[in-house]
């Protein structure tokens with residue numbers, strides 16, 4: 001999948017401006033953000049990028065600030081290598097779970113030892129949303145529950161859910177890179193009860209339903225697809241979602257309630273949230 005990188009110079013360059021900028025860019029499809037000396041770099045899938053939407057966002061920016069930006073295309077391979085070298089270090093969550101790559105040699109002495117070679121796929125645990133979802137999985141009993149990991153990326157959540165007893169599991173991602181990478185990671189972790197598929201919510205049908213659905217994607221895709229997720233969620237089942245900010249909870253909650261779900265709780269980190277809803 002091709003990505004566009006936008007290098008923003010922010011004036012003033014302070015935490016409020018960069019946080020509001022990444023939050024509002026997230027609303028128009030930007031997926032990841034890296035701090036730089038003068039502002040941030042933001043990444044979006046080429047096919048989702050809309051320059052008009054970006055310019056109107058900047059001209060209506062809610063905080064006193066001005067911006068210069070430079071757009072460039074990012075080659076998959078360079079992005080991947082740079083990212084792996086610079087950002088992916090072994091990560092321990094709650095002293096229970098370690099996520100590392102095969103090129104790390106951290107001790108694998110935790111309750112859950114996960115190996116992820118991320119390539120271009122999203123999901124090493126380092127993004128706040130992945131970490132929040134991991135915490136949700138660590139805190140729930142998934143034994144014997146059928147589970148769907150929608151937007152699986154590296155399949156990190158499905159792999160941990162499998163280690164926590166979920167079975168059977170389906171993991172779906174719209175991105176071919178993610179599919180290929182998830183397949184490698186299932187082999188690396190010797191997990192054999194996860195069926196991988198490429199696609200979106202159109203792959204979900206009422207003849208195959210789940211006790212648990214995990215969906216760490218983004219606000220707009222979730223809002224669009226919640227009704228489909230609910231249609232394949234069993235009675236008494238749980239829908240966990242992340243990929244959006246605290247201020248998005250009311251609109252996500254309204255869509256869930258419209259589809260008959262009940263709010264259970266949310267968790268947050270750096271303004272990102274993971275939420276849990278139940279189907280009665």
Ligand SMILES: C[S@@+](CC[C@H](N)C(=O)[O-])C[C@H]1O[C@@H](n2cnc3c(N)ncnc32)[C@H](O)[C@@H]1O
Pocket residue numbers: 121122123124125129130133150151152153154155156157172173174175178199200201216217218221243
């Ligand atoms: C934020 S990443 C999450 C990856 C991983 N589940 C995690 O928690 O780290 C979102 C993933 O959703 C995928 N995705 C985007 N739109 C989707 C859609 N409509 N249906 C399914 N997957 C989608 C992306 O390709 C990406 O791998």
